[in-house]
């Protein structure tokens with residue numbers, strides 16, 4: 001029996017099985033009392049993902065494309081991972097999923113391809129001052145190929161407002177490159193509205209979903225974007241990345257490939273050998289999340305439906321983490337960059353950027369280390385954002401970033417720490 005996700009009861013924070021989920025992450029449990037609060041830089045892996053990587057390396061660590069069983073098995077694992085990751089994104093077709101090393105190299109590959117298609121009357125690219133520099137600098141590098149640029153700037157509330165994008169769009173716009181959620185401030189972007197506005201003038205949309213991936217359901221069909229990139233290592237897999245594009249858009253992209261590589265997606269996008277064991281790991285992440293979706297009441301549904309259920313459960317639970325983190329930071333008078341009101345926690349993910357009075361961010365983080373709290377300070381790879389916030393690259397800010405294996409008790413420890421040093 002297959003159940004559509006909308007016939008299921010939406011999971012709530014109170015039913016989220018945080019302890020059962022957490023127990024599946026040996027690195028998280030094994031490091032206690034250390035608290036992982038730097039998940040935006042890379043998350044930990046559940047046991048089934050570690051098993052999948054090990055199994056791959058022991059049982060079929062060979063090149064694909066051979067006729068012997070072990071090689072055939074590598075091809076099967078990669079094909080299966082495409083189907084699973086396709087369900088995770090709600091892709092139209094698994095062949096739209098391209099595997100590779102990381103998000104940055106995919107953004108560079110797509111941008112170089114787009115650069116070759118620029119026409120003098122359609123050469124404008126819109127970038128934002130909220131994005132990770134991987135999704136800005138890569139596009140700005142197209143200037144010698146004839147690209148011109150418009151900046152979609154965030155407002156004082158740390159959010160990108162689609163009303164500010166609309167006047168920047170014209171028949172000159174080739175592409176809008178923006179994030180789905182800020183990796184630094186945690187603010188969500190209304191990407192469905194971005195795609196609608198961009199398509200109305202004939203432009204394409206490239207979404208950086210690297211930071212959004214672990215926090216809430218991705219739905220490329222509902223968003224109607226054209227390209228989207230993720231880093232597996234932010235979504236509980238080992239280091240790897242994947243690109244999605246609408247099939248006909250990928251067909252049209254002029255990419256580099258050797259003569260013996262088929263000129264069709266995903267192969268024309270996947271330059272050289274990638275890390276097969278980590279792709280096997282990413283496939284296992286989807287299994288982990290689908291099982292979580294079943295636990296949350298989605299059992300019996302399609303893979304997509306269980307994944308949606310699981311990510312909705314994660315989203316609901318993480319909202320309570322955001323509320324509690326924001327309350328703790330407000331209590332000590334922290335400067336929160338972006339949405340700081342706990343009542344507006346639904347506008348963000350639990351990735352929170354702040355400073356504490358005149359205290360140097362590095363000093364705060366060093367003190368946190370002594371309290372077994374793993375937070376980060378610095379520029380968050382976002383020089384334009386730092387400038388916009390009036391912060392220097394050397395000093396920057398402090399970022400605490402949580403995912404679904406973090407607990408309310410851990411937030412309370414963080415709050416105790418803040419009270420001691422503020």
Ligand SMILES: Cc1ncc(COP(=O)(O)O)c(C=O)c1O
Nearest residue numbers: 102103104132134183210211231
């Ligand atoms: C929002 C965002 N985009 C892009 C990147 C770059 O990802 P990768 O390390 O996979 O190249 C990061 C890395 O932190 C990120 O947070």
